[in-house]
Amino acid sequence: MLRLAESLDAVSRGIASVIRWFALAMVLIQFGIVVGRYVFGVNSIAVQEGVLYLHAALFMLGAGYTLLMDKHVRVDIFYARADAATRRRIDIFGHLFLLIPSMLVLLYWSWPSVRNSWAILEGPISVGGIEAVFLMKSLIPAFCVLLILQSLSCLARSFVEARRT
Known part of the structure; x- marks a missing residue:
């Protein structure tokens, strides 16, 4: 079970090692947008949407890694004062x-929209934007699948820990 968990963790770590660079790219592109607009009077909707796409990919694809690192939002009303067994x-x-159920529901209900977006190769959000909304919509099922996989890894670890105690 731990080998399975480690394999699933490797998926999250691998994706995180790539998408962490999206944050730097976002900063550099946004800086370029500001300099271009206010210094040179040049603007590009597609470049602005590029920041949006990077931002969406960073958060949607990074959610599994965030869960792995236990840095997600948690309601600590009971959890903070609980012992290890109760936390588990x-x-x-x-x-x-x-x-897992909420990710399955989101995956189920978002799939028709993603499928239709791919069927028509849905175009830009704004005139002059990136002609790939279908790619951004594809982040929704990717988000769901990555969170489900990481959740299964966390479950496997929790069950192994429960057996040890």
């Missing part, structure tokens, strides 16, 4: 009854 039970409950 809360985590198992959260993965089994909240995270």
Whole structure:
């Protein structure tokens, strides 16, 4: 079970090693946009949308890694004061009854929109923008799948820990 968890973790780490550079790219492109607009009077909708695409990819594809590193948003009302066994039970409950089902529902309901977007190769958000909205919409199922995989890894680790105690 731990080998499976490590394999799933490797997926999240691999994706994170690529998308972490998106943050730097976003900063540099945004800086270029500001300099271009206010110093040279040049503007590009496509370049502006590029920042949007990078931002969306960074957060949607990085969610699994965030879960792996335990840096996601957590409601600490009970969790912060709980012992290790109670925390493990809360985590198992959260993965089994909240995270995985919600990702499955989101995947199910978003799939027709993504499929239709690919069928027509949906064009830009704005006139002159990037002609690839279908790629951005594809981040939704990718987000769901990556979170489900990382959730399964967390569950496997929690079950192994539960058996040890």
